[in-house]
Amino acid sequence: MDHLQNLARQQWLIPVIPLAAAAIQSLLPRSAKKLSAGLCLIAMGISCLFALRAFFATLGHTDAPQAVWNFTWFEYGTVSFKLGFILDPLTAAMAAMVTFVGFWIFVNATGYMHDDENFTRFFCFLSLFAAAMLGLVISNNILLLFMCWELVGLCSYLLIGFWFQKPSAAAACKKAFITTRIGDVGFFLGILMLFWKTGTLNLYTAEGTGALQRVGELLGPGWFGWSVATTIAVLLFIGAMGKSAQFPLHVWLPDAMEGPTPVSALIHAATMVAAGVFMVGRMFPLFIAGGSLEHPTFAMDMVLYIGAFTALFSATIAVAQFDIKRVLAYSTCSQLGFMVMALGAGGLVPGQFHLLTHAFFKALLFLGSGCVIIGTHHEQDMRKMGGLRKYMPITFVCYLIGMLALAGVPPFAGFFSKDEVLLVTFQRSKLAWGMATFAAFLTGFYMTRQMFMVFAGKWRGGDHNEVHGHGGHEPHEVPWNMWLPIAVLSLFAVGLGFFGGKYAHYLGAEEEELSGKALVMGLSIAVGALGIFLGWVLYGRKPLAHANDPDPLEDKLGGLFTCLNRKWYVDEFYEATIIRATTACGTLFRVIDKRLVDGILHSIVWIVRGISQVCRWVGDEFFINGGFDAGCQTVRGSGWLMSKLQNGRVQNYFRVLGLGTIILLVVYFLKS
Amino acid sequence: MNIPLGHYLILAAILFAIGLAGALTRKNAIIVLMGIEVMFNSAILNLVAFWQYKYFAVPTAQLFAIFAIAVAAAESAVGLALVIAVYRHYKSVDVDEMKELKG
Amino acid sequence: MNLAFWIISAVTVLGALLAVSLRNLVHCVLALILFFIGIAAHYFLLRADFLGTVQILIYVGAVAVLILFAIMLTHNVTGTDGPREILGVKWWSGAVIAAALAILLKKAILSDPLAMVLPAGDKAQSSVAEIGRALVANWVVPLEAIAILLTAALIGAVVIALEEIQKSR
Numbered sequence: 001m002d003h004l005q006n007l008a009r010q011q012w013l014i015p016v017i018p019l020a021a022a023a024i025q026s027l028l029p030r031s032a033k034k035l036s037a038g039l040c041l042i043a044m045g046i047s048c049l050f051a052l053r054a055f056f057a058t059l060g061h062t063d064a065p066q067a068v069w070n071f072t073w074f075e076y077g078t079v080s081f082k083l084g085f086i087l088d089p090l091t092a093a094m095a096a097m098v099t100f101v102g103f104w105i106f107v108n109a110t111g112y113m114h115d116d117e118n119f120t121r122f123f124c125f126l127s128l129f130a131a132a133m134l135g136l137v138i139s140n141n142i143l144l145l146f147m148c149w150e151l152v153g154l155c156s157y158l159l160i161g162f163w164f165q166k167p168s169a170a171a172a173c174k175k176a177f178i179t180t181r182i183g184d185v186g187f188f189l190g191i192l193m194l195f196w197k198t199g200t201l202n203l204y205t206a207e208g209t210g211a212l213q214r215v216g217e218l219l220g221p222g223w224f225g226w227s228v229a230t231t232i233a234v235l236l237f238i239g240a241m242g243k244s245a246q247f248p249l250h251v252w253l254p255d256a257m258e259g260p261t262p263v264s265a266l267i268h269a270a271t272m273v274a275a276g277v278f279m280v281g282r283m284f285p286l287f288i289a290g291g292s293l294e295h296p297t298f299a300m301d302m303v304l305y306i307g308a309f310t311a312l313f314s315a316t317i318a319v320a321q322f323d324i325k326r327v328l329a330y331s332t333c334s335q336l337g338f339m340v341m342a343l344g345a346g347g348l349v350p351g352q353f354h355l356l357t358h359a360f361f362k363a364l365l366f367l368g369s370g371c372v373i374i375g376t377h378h379e380q381d382m383r384k385m386g387g388l389r390k391y392m393p394i395t396f397v398c399y400l401i402g403m404l405a406l407a408g409v410p411p412f413a414g415f416f417s418k419d420e421v422l423l424v425t426f427q428r429s430k431l432a433w434g435m436a437t438f439a440a441f442l443t444g445f446y447m448t449r450q451m452f453m454v455f456a457g458k459w460r461g462g463d464h465n466e467v468h469g470h471g472g473h474e475p476h477e478v479p480w481n482m483w484l485p486i487a488v489l490s491l492f493a494v495g496l497g498f499f500g501g502k503y504a505h506y507l508g509a510e511e512e513e514l515s516g517k518a519l520v521m522g523l524s525i526a527v528g529a530l531g532i533f534l535g536w537v538l539y540g541r542k543p544l545a546h547a548n549d550p551d552p553l554e555d556k557l558g559g560l561f562t563c564l565n566r567k568w569y570v571d572e573f574y575e576a577t578i579i580r581a582t583t584a585c586g587t588l589f590r591v592i593d594k595r596l597v598d599g600i601l602h603s604i605v606w607i608v609r610g611i612s613q614v615c616r617w618v619g620d621e622f623f624i625n626g627g628f629d630a631g632c633q634t635v636r637g638s639g640w641l642m643s644k645l646q647n648g649r650v651q652n653y654f655r656v657l658g659l660g661t662i663i664l665l666v667v668y669f670l671k672s
Numbered sequence: 673m674n675i676p677l678g679h680y681l682i683l684a685a686i687l688f689a690i691g692l693a694g695a696l697t698r699k700n701a702i703i704v705l706m707g708i709e710v711m712f713n714s715a716i717l718n719l720v721a722f723w724q725y726k727y728f729a730v731p732t733a734q735l736f737a738i739f740a741i742a743v744a745a746a747e748s749a750v751g752l753a754l755v756i757a758v759y760r761h762y763k764s765v766d767v768d769e770m771k772e773l774k775g
Numbered sequence: 776m777n778l779a780f781w782i783i784s785a786v787t788v789l790g791a792l793l794a795v796s797l798r799n800l801v802h803c804v805l806a807l808i809l810f811f812i813g814i815a816a817h818y819f820l821l822r823a824d825f826l827g828t829v830q831i832l833i834y835v836g837a838v839a840v841l842i843l844f845a846i847m848l849t850h851n852v853t854g855t856d857g858p859r860e861i862l863g864v865k866w867w868s869g870a871v872i873a874a875a876l877a878i879l880l881k882k883a884i885l886s887d888p889l890a891m892v893l894p895a896g897d898k899a900q901s902s903v904a905e906i907g908r909a910l911v912a913n914w915v916v917p918l919e920a921i922a923i924l925l926t927a928a929l930i931g932a933v934v935i936a937l938e939e940i941q942k943s944r
Contacts, residue, residue, distance in 0.1 A: 646773070646774060647771055647774055648770070648771030648772055648773040648774030649767065649768055649770070649771050649773075650767065650770070650773070651695075651696065651704065651767045651768075654695065654696055655696050655865075655868055655869060655872065658692060658696060658869075658872040658873075658876070659868075659872055661876070662872055662875045662876060662879065665876075665879045665883075666875075666879070669879065669882065669883075674777070674893050674894060675777060675780050675894065676890060676891050676892060676893055677889060677890055677891070677892045677893075677894075678884055678885060678889075678890025678891065679780070680817075680821075681884045681890060682880075682881050682884055682885075683784050683787075683788075685876075685877055685880035685881060685884065686788060686877055687787065687788065687791050688876070688877075688880070689873040689874065689876050689877035689880075690788070690791040690792055690795060690873065691791065691795070692869075692872065692873045692876060693795060693869050693870055693872075693873035693874075694791075694794065694795025694796075696868070696869030696872060696873065697795070697865065697866050697869035697870065698795065700800065702800065702842060702845055702846055702849070703794075703795065703800070703803060705842070706794055706795070706803060706804070706807050706842065707794075707795055709807070709834075709838065710791050710794060710795070710807070710810060713810070713811070713814050713834070716814075717814055717817060717818075720817075720818055720821050720823050720826060721821060723821070723823065723899070724821040724822060724823065724894055724895060724899050725892050725893075725894055725895060726892065726895075728895050728898060728899035728900075728901075730909070731901050731905050731906045731909050732909070734823055734825065734826050734901060734906055735906065735909060735910060735914050735917075737823075737826055738826065738829060738906075738910075739917055739921055741829060741830065741833055741834075742833075742921045742924070742925060743921070743924065744838075745833055745834075745837060745838055745925075746924055746925050746927075746928035746929075747928070748838050748841065748842075749841060749928050749929070749932045750928050750931050750932050750935070752841055752842065752844075752845040752932075753931070753932035753933075753935040753936040754935055755845055755849060756845060756848050756849060756935075756936045757935045757936060759848070759849040765849045
């Protein structure tokens with residue numbers, strides 16, 4: 001354990017190295033592109049090595065090892081405020097994943113952002129984001145976690161709005177920040193309550209006084225008839241809902257696609273949105289406190305059903321999207337729903353395992369879509385693509401691997417993790433399991449739809465050029481620094497699934513015998529295959545011929561398709577209700593300010609001015625001016641006399657100096 | 673030799689006064705600077721006298737004197753450079769003619 | 776040996792007096808050199824031999840030459856100071872101030888028993904090695920500071936005197 005303890009002491013290195021890189025990069029001029037990218041990559045690489053070292057160090061232990069290291073940040077009076085870092089399997093695996101996937105995403109970004117003039121600023125923000133995310137992951141103190149949480153949100157804002165000259169991007173980053181902020185209110189209330197009830201913000205300490213080690217004390221009554229632990233868990237989960245884009249705070253994630261694709265891959269697929277899931281996993285003892293499989297706590301119920309609902313809800317929307325990144329965004333939302341649902345069912349291991357596998361293949365898919373976008377010269381509408389299999393073979397193969405992993409086709413990684421998720425949900429609630437299975441069916445369907453629309457058939461991009469008149473460019477494969485990362489990630493997408501059992505051991509969970517294994521596994525393969533088959537039927541047999549052709553699903557579903565395309569009108573609903581109400585309040589306060597407050601202010605001003613006028617007439621003109629003038633004359637006269645002393649000759653001044661000294665000495669002698 | 677310390681101190685005082693008189697009286701700026709040099713030297717003589725009489729165990733006073741001589745030399749160099757610069761402007765080194773500080 | 780003190784003192788005072796009262800500038804400088812040599816002799820008498828050597832090297836060797844150069848460059852052609860108002864207010868005031876200062880200082884000195892201390896004689900030894908060691912070991916910071924000061928003075932003097940040459944072209 002000593003070795004682990006030492007490593008825990010050094011955990012701070014993992015986020016600090018990218019932070020230092022970000023600090024240096026922030027001072028670089030715009031032209032230092034290679035230096036900026038180099039710093040970013042090297043920092044991330046070193047961080048990755050440290051994270052992997054910590055990870056391998058934790059692998060050797062049979063039980064779930066845990067090493068914390070707490071230090072005093074500041075003291076007020078007799079109380080000292082401690083922060084700390086933790087090294088346990090959850091953190092180690094997460095940190096290793098974040099640094100590793102992050103590194104490859106950064107490599108891809110050097111290709112994607114190659115022509116952008118704000119290249120250095122981009123990589124500076126990326127380093128800062130990496131530092132914040134890693135800080136979140138290693139934190140042993142809920143407040144430090146929250147600070148890094150906020151910082152990650154800030155980086156998301158900066159990166160989504162990277163091309164802030166586009167009004168849609170500026171609006172999107174604002175929306176993201178504000179929506180997650182709403183969730184953060186709940187998070188912060190949870191932190192406050194935790195501190196109030198336990199008196200500490202540290203999660204684990206060597207003496208056993210950490211908040212999560214004393215969950216047993218928190219079973220007293222809290223709000224709404226729940227226990228205190230459940231109340232805190234519900235509040236914390238509200239924060240996770242915002243960050244991990246669960247219904248109803250999911251609206252920011254699709255708009256976040258306005259940012260560059262590497263940003264989408266990193267933040268909105270692999271890491272930041274996973275932070276919510278990670279946080280729930282980290283605070284899991286709070287969620288399950290006082291409950292069991294038969295009588296789950298309200299927090300677990302809430303998490304389970306919101307996760308299941310989000311999974312289904314987003315999957316339905318993804319079916320009807322035409323932007324390549326939007327499909328992936330809703331898919332992410334849906335998969336996050338899966339993870340959250342697994343956690344709600346009590347399955348910490350399946351949820352976290354799905355998080356890891358999802359990170360790899362979702363990052364792969366996003367980077368692949370980035371390659372597609374670059375290869376088709378910044379085209380994002382899938383209706384204008386097609387036939388890219390011929391032009392971009394490497395991207396096609398990697399994307400295919402990612403898609404199969406996401407759809408849950410064995411033996412790819414997604415199959416194993418999704419299967420475990422469904423299994424553990426089946427134990428808990430058939431309803432949730434049913435929703436999730438339907439969502440899995442839709443996953444297969446929309447991913448197949450995407451594959452066929454983008455890669456099969458013939459290239460439709462030239463179509464609209466006939467209208468616009470400029471020569472169409474044929475798509476091309478991307479350079480090596482863009483396809484190498486997706487190749488590496490696809491290896492993991494293939495192979496990572498087999499480590500599922502080992503991951504359970506690693507996190508310290510026992511291998512339970514769960515009922516219905518065969519049923520669930522068989523059904524999940526069946527629905528996945530059904531989804532793929534239906535996708536082929538609609539989109540693969542007769543690929544779209546022209547960009548303007550209607551979507552085959554559209555005429556089958558009619559109005560429902562439009563509804564799905566418009567995201568179930570959730571945004572419009574928010575606009576009509578909440579935003580209108582807020583704006584109305586704002587207008588009301590503005591009127592009050594103008595009329596009432598300004599009115600009072602103006603009358604006070606009027607009174608004061610009147611008084612000052614009177615004072616001026618009486619006091620100033622008569623007494624003060626007259627007396628002052630006389631005084632001035634006296635001073636001028638004496639000044640004229642004194643100025644004769646300053647004749648500009650330095651030797652004279654010296655003489656006066658000597659004379660003064662003599663006089664002082666004489667006086668001194670006479671006195672003593 | 674048994675000259676009491678007081679003799680040396682009075683000698684230094686007399687030299688200081690002579691230097692001061694020169695600095696206060698003469699018209700030529702360079703002679704003023706020479707008077708200042710005389711004052712400097714008398715002060716350093718004072719210092720060395722004390723060293724000999726009371727504090728001879730360590731060479732600290734001599735070092736002090738060396739530093740003081742260095743400072744005095746630097747000061748006289750800069751001072752004379754200034755005199756030259758002023759000469760070029762006023763075409764004379766008469767202190768009474770430099771009264772642009774007036775008022 | 777007491778006689779040595781009185782003679783050297785007389786020479787020194789004479790040098791100082793002549794330095795501030797002669798009319799010819801170059802004569803003044805020569806008197807000043809006499810004064811410096813007198814001070815150096817006093818240092819030798821006080822057994823601070825290194826300091827005496829330094830005094831001659833620097834003052835006679837450098838400062839006096841510097842003053843001569845300054846005189847040359849600011850040539851009052853005749854080298855004289857012009858007619859002097861011996862009995863003017865200016866002269867009397869300067870002389871009175873100096874005399875008063877001297878008298879007051881003498882009173883201050885004599886009022887303290889310290890003035891009766893006799894010299895240490897052979898007990899006061901100084902070697903150059905000792906001075907050198909102290910300079911580099913204990914007093915290295917002032918040493919460096921003096922080096923910077925001299926550099927600054929050098930540069931400053933050159934800059935000040937040089938600029939005018941370019942301006943007058």
